[in-house]
Amino acid sequence: MAGMDRLVVYYDEVFYKHKPWFFHPESPERLRRAVDSLKKSGLWSVAQVLPAPVARDKGLALRVHDAGYVEAIERASRSGRVMFDSDTYVMEYTYDAALAVLASVRDAVETATRERGLIAVVLGRPPGHHAGRKGAAMGAPTLGFCVFNGSALASVLLADKGHSVLAVDFDLHHGNGTQEILYSERRVYHVDIHQDPSTIYPGTGWPWQTGEGPGRGTKVNVILPPGAGDDVYKDAVDKSIEVLKGLGLSSVDYIVFSAGFDAYTSDGLGFLRATSASYYYVGKRFLEAFNPRSVIVVFEGGYSVGLERGLPAFLAALLGGDDPVGDRETTSSAYIWSQYRENLGVLRKELGV
Numbered sequence: 001m002a003g004m005d006r007l008v009v010y011y012d013e014v015f016y017k018h019k020p021w022f023f024h025p026e027s028p029e030r031l032r033r034a035v036d037s038l039k040k041s042g043l044w045s046v047a048q049v050l051p052a053p054v055a056r057d058k059g060l061a062l063r064v065h066d067a068g069y070v071e072a073i074e075r076a077s078r079s080g081r082v083m084f085d086s087d088t089y090v091m092e093y094t095y096d097a098a099l100a101v102l103a104s105v106r107d108a109v110e111t112a113t114r115e116r117g118l119i120a121v122v123l124g125r126p127p128g129h130h131a132g133r134k135g136a137a138m139g140a141p142t143l144g145f146c147v148f149n150g151s152a153l154a155s156v157l158l159a160d161k162g163h164s165v166l167a168v169d170f171d172l173h174h175g176n177g178t179q180e181i182l183y184s185e186r187r188v189y190h191v192d193i194h195q196d197p198s199t200i201y202p203g204t205g206w207p208w209q210t211g212e213g214p215g216r217g218t219k220v221n222v223i224l225p226p227g228a229g230d231d232v233y234k235d236a237v238d239k240s241i242e243v244l245k246g247l248g249l250s251s252v253d254y255i256v257f258s259a260g261f262d263a264y265t266s267d268g269l270g271f272l273r274a275t276s277a278s279y280y281y282v283g284k285r286f287l288e289a290f291n292p293r294s295v296i297v298v299f300e301g302g303y304s305v306g307l308e309r310g311l312p313a314f315l316a317a318l319l320g321g322d323d324p325v326g327d328r329e330t331t332s333s334a335y336i337w338s339q340y341r342e343n344l345g346v347l348r349k350e351l352g353v
């Protein structure tokens with residue numbers, strides 16, 4: 001398979017400085033595990049590793065968030081340790097780290113638009129896909145560990161340059177912040193594959209949520225029942241692509257991946273059973289199907305084994321290599337298949353494809 005030619009990873013000390021003062025799954029340890037896994041699989045040595053740009057422009061946050069929210073994060077960060085909501089902590093370095101994610105995203109976009117065949121990975125934290133315009137999005141109870149939304153920013157910056165964009169969110173949880181920001185945005189298609197929202201945070205991402213106004217019919221939510229394994233996951237990837245093609249999307253200039261690895265079996269926060277096979281398949285199939293010039297990858301969730309086994313499989317697929325992990329694939333019960341197909345039926349009906 002023909003993959004991309006070059007891997008760039010934005011990675012910086014500042015991404016470790018946002019850290020909890022108590023036990024919390026969203027901790028700097030996640031980055032250490034991610035980097036260790038890239039080193040073990042040989043991907044780190046083929047990557048060009050770049051620091052986050054020093055200029056961290058608040059204007060980037062204002063491109064996707066309201067001023068009131070950006071200022072509330074800035075204030076909370078200045079004041080020290082604060083539980084911004086029941087899930088999400090903010091501390092001294094949160095604002096700087098979150099702006100560094102956005103600055104890296106902008107640099108990734110600039111580089112990707114100059115170069116063909118580039119994979120630009122923003123390996124930063126805090127994550128962002130649950131952060132909407134005013135904070136918690138689409139009625140979600142909390143920000144779900146997220147602060148500023150890098151995926152949404154990458155998508156709108158690319159669209160502003162006149163490029164066609166597909167945002168693909170394969171984190172376990174629905175990317176409700178990204179979806180809210182892009183909901184009436186016709187220029188960006190957004191497909192989100194996640195665990196059934198009736199069973200997990202943030203409780204959104206239903207098949208009938210397809211966008212509004214000019215964005216109507218550009219948002220695709222594919223939901224997976226708890227317990228779904230690689231067989232269902234891979235089918236969901238195929239069906240997502242089929243649906244997007246049915247909506248008239250034949251190829252795109254850029255794909256922006258919201259890359260979370262928490263759907264990996266026993267990663268810790270959810271009940272999906274994906275293995276390296278699913279992550280490899282996501283990368284490979286979306287690349288083949290839409291033939292982008294370059295791709296942007298924004299790091300989202302993933303808390304343990306998903307970082308060790310899902311992340312390298314995904315990036316290896318984008319580079320056109322073999323799956324370096326090679327997990328044994330998981331399978332799903334007939335009951336899970338039937339629930340999954342029922343949801344897919346609703347999606348197709350809503351979108352008319």
Ligand SMILES: [Zn+2]
Pocket residue numbers: 171172173260262300301302
């Ligand atoms: Zn997640």
